[in-house]
Amino acid sequence: MLFKNRILMYNALVLILFVTLIMLMSLNVIKEHSESQFLSIKESIVSYNKKLLTTFIQSQNSNLSKEIKLINIEAKYLAYTFEHVSMKKVKTNNVWISDTLSEVFENRPKYIKAIEYIDISSDIIHRFDDNGYKTNPFKFIRSNFLEKQKLYVVRDDNSHNIKRVYFYEQLTNIKQGVIAIDIELNQFIESLGIQNLDDNFDFTYFLMDENINLITSNPEEFSDNKVMNNYLYNLNEDIKEKIKDKKTGVISIEINECLYNLTFNVNYKTGWYVFLVTPESVINSSYSSIKSYLLSSDDKLINYFILLILTLLFVFLFINSMVMKNLISPMNKLILQARALRDQKYDKAMIKIENKGDEIEGLSYVFSEASSTIKTLIEDLEKKVEERTLQLEKVSQKANEANKKKTIFLSNVSHEIRTPLNAIIGYTEILKENNGIGNKNNRYFNGISNASHTILSLVNDLLDLERIKTDNYELKYKKVKLIKILKDIESIFLPLSIEKGLLLTINTDDVPNSLDIIIDELRFKQALSNLISNAIKFTYTGYVKLEVDINQSDSVLFKVIDTGIGIPEHQLLNIFKNREQVNVEDQQEGFGLGLAITNTILTLMKGNLFVESKLDQGSIFTIELPKETVVNDISYPLFNIEEKRCAKKDFSNLRALVVDDVEFNREILQFQLESFDIKCTLAESGIEAISAIEISDFDIIFTDISMPIMDGVELSKTLKSMNIHTPIIAVTARATVQEESKMNDFFDYYxxxxxxxxQILSGLCCALDM
Structure with missing residues (x-):
């Protein structure tokens, strides 16, 4: 048998044996591991479904918190209304109480069943509901008034049923009076979106108090709900303690030999629990279909695998046969040529083997060309290095151009977002003032204004990050009292912490009133504010604390400590990156730039930012600044910055020219200037503004930067060439570093x-030097 045929036969036999073994082993592995894989998939599905149920309950809990907060606000409003109405009544007898309750009850929300006035001095309760007015003896217990959210649940002594749910509010001017608001239980049910679920979803939900006693549920809608109620009324103490310890989660329970999943979550404001009971089949519902699909996929995979193996076998035998026919004879010559190339004998290696144009001849040509190419590369190496250098310079130039385009893009983003925001915020303020403070739509206006300022904050974060990462960005150091910075921070965040029910502590005991710190005050406040704002945002109970340690030997430490939700350990390395937010389940609004900006600012100040955190226990963010920060070191570039504080002046005799090509921008600026009693003249373009200036004299000019034909910069240049020196304030939607430099060169203020x-008040004071 010929050598090539023996090789072909041996290769075929080895390949067939190898393919057979691989096929048998693969089938065996698939069968052995299928069951374990299905169990793993089942565990993953069950775990995932439990997380979905937990997340769903948490969202409903949030709805409950919002509803209770709104009811609390309504209770305060009704108490205020009661006092306001009662001031008009003659208090010679109790008739004024019934009349006042009647008038307040008439304008109540529909979910309030009754309004009661408790006279603490006489231990009498005056009640007004749909049945009219009546009085009863009543001993007011002060401890009830101090319960969470001023909410008190009254139960029947002989059953588990609730008689009433009250919200109490102490009257301000009537010291011995308390207003009690009797709330419909259905109001709490309606605040939960659970009742709007698809009818095909088998579930039962309950609202329980802090002692795991029923407040309300959905008993009319499910046949087995009474069984659920009886089970939860008699819930054993071990399960109750487990629920109280975990606060949120999913536990399995057995009712009448049927398994159910009890998903629960505590409301930290009221102490109440939201329970969702679903059959075990809900969590396992998708497993059977997935298993069937995977088994079908495995069968198809095995068939395809066998078909593929057989196809590859025949292809290999065919190719191997074709190659072996022409490979053997010229092989030695090809080996010699390869050795010549290896030994760098390029002249011998460039001799081509003629073999009827087959693969061997092709390899020979490749070796020959490779030899020629290597020889040429060695000779022209220096030239290639020079060419590569030129290429790198071109790449660097393109990178610089891309950076410029990024700056232009940020400027355009700022302009395109700030311009409509100007209309939204401006017209909202106009509507609020025109409609009056007491208008019920004022809440909606505040919502629009808050949302608009949130968008503006996001844009400012982006621009802040662009500013501080600019190569020529410089900090503006000055000497300032450290105690002043701490007091300013306290005044900013104390109302926010009180509103959220948190204790905010800023430890200034070790900080002397005379201690100076040399720093960029604005940027350091921004860094410190970012940390405290995040701490308050992600802390729902407990405290936020700022500690200052100036006694370190080589540094000054500022520690922001909170008892919030904490940060997972695997995310600690990512929190200072741009556009990174951790705690995805509790993700807040924003791009995640706050900590990135803070870290960059502190790096510019030659400081450091550290973090320590434990999940569900809280976090500690530490700012470390160099020790020389707190001494008067003349090596620091001090800037004499005069902070101009402007009180409202009398502008009634001023005339202002407003120049903007967008109508709503002119209207909003005119409205705000006229609130200062300033007379306004409007112009749609720079050319129209020049015409107006030639006819009349103006004390101040407000001009947009981006306008067609003649923009704000050209208008400023033209007025200076006409020897007109009226102060000009630029009004712009762009706020990049390059734009700020341009505005400082051509305008008195922007x-x-x-x-x-x-802003307008500061601009007027500075531009007019008032």
Missing amino acids: ITKPIDKH
Whole structure:
């Protein structure tokens, strides 16, 4: 038998044996591991479904918190209304109480069943409901008034049923009086989106108090709900303690030999629990279909695998046969050529083997060309290095151009977002003032304004990050009292912490009133504010604390400590990256730039930012600044920055020219200037503004930067060439570093859109030197 045929036969036999073994082993492995894989999949599905149920309950808990907060606000409002109405009544007898209750009850929300006035001094309760007015003896217990959210549940002594749910509010001017609001239980049910679920979803839900006693449920809608009620009334103490310890989660329970999943979550404001009971089949519902699908896929995979193996076998035998026919004879010559190339004998290696144009001849040609190419590369190496250098320079130039385009893009983003925000915020303020403070739509206006300022904050974060990462960005150091910075921070965040029910502590005991710190005050406040704002945002109970340690030998430490939700350990390395937010289940609004900006600012100040955190226990963010920060070191570039504080002046005799090509921008600025009694003249373009200036004299000019034909910069240049020196304030929607430099060169002051009265007031004071 010929050598090539023996090789072909041996290769075929080895390949067939190898393929057979691989096929048998693969089938065996698939069968052995299928069951374990299905169990793993089942565990994953059950775990995932439990997380979905937990997340769903948490969202319903949030709805409950919002509803209770709204009811609390309504209780305060009704108490205020009661006092306001009662001031008009003659208090010679109790008739004024019934009349006042009647008038307040008439305008109550529908979910309030009754309004009661408790006279603490006489131990009498005056009640007004749909049945009219009546009085009863009543001993007011002060401890009930101090319960969570001023909410008190009254139960029947002989059953588990609730008689009433009250919200109490102490009257301000009537010291011995308390207003009690009797709330419909259905109001708490309606606040939960659970009742709007698909009818095909088998579930039962309950609202329980802090002692795991029933408040309300959905008994009319499910046949087995009474069984659920009886089970939960008699829930054993071990399960109750487990629920109280975990606060949130999923536990399995057995009712009448049927397995159910009890998903629960505590409301930290009221102490109440939201329970959702679903059959075990809900969590396992998707497993059987997935298993069937996977088994079908495995069968198809095995068939395809066998078909593929057989196809590859025949292809291999065919190719192997074709190659062996022409490979053997010229092999030695090809080996010699390869050895010549290996030994760098390029002249011998470039001799081509003629073999009827087959693969061997092709390899020979490749070796020959490779030899020629290597020889040429060696000779022209220096030239290639020079060419590569030129290429790198071109790449660097393209990178610089891309960076410029990024700056232009940020400027455009700022302009395109700030311009409509100016209209939204401006018109909202106009509507609020025109409609009056007491208008019920004022809440909606506040919602629009808050949402708009949130968008503006996001844009400012992006621009802040761009500013501080600019190569030529410089910090503006000055000497300032450390105690002043701490007091400013306290005044900013104390109302926010009180509103959220948190204790905010700023430890200033070790900080002397005379201690100076040399720093960029604005940027350091921004860094410190970012940390405290995050701490308050992600802390729902407990405290937020700022500690200052100036006694370290080589540094000054500022520690922000909270008892919030904490950060997972595997996320600690990511929190200072751009656009990173951790705690996805509790994700807040924003791009995740706050900590990135803070870290960059502190790096510019030659400081460091550290974090320690444990999940569900809290976090500690530490700012470390160099020790020389707190001494008067003349090596620091001190800037004499005069902070101009402007009180409202009398502008009634001023005339202002407003120049903007967008109508709503002119209207909003005119409205705000006229609130200062300033007379306004409007112009749609720079050319129209010049015409107006030639006819009349103006005390101040407000001009947009981006306008067609003649923009704000050209208008400023033209007025200076006409020897007109009226102060000009630029109004711009762009706020990049490059734009700020341009505005400082051509204008007396500039304000950014969306504009407000504080900006206008500062601009007027500075531009007019008042």
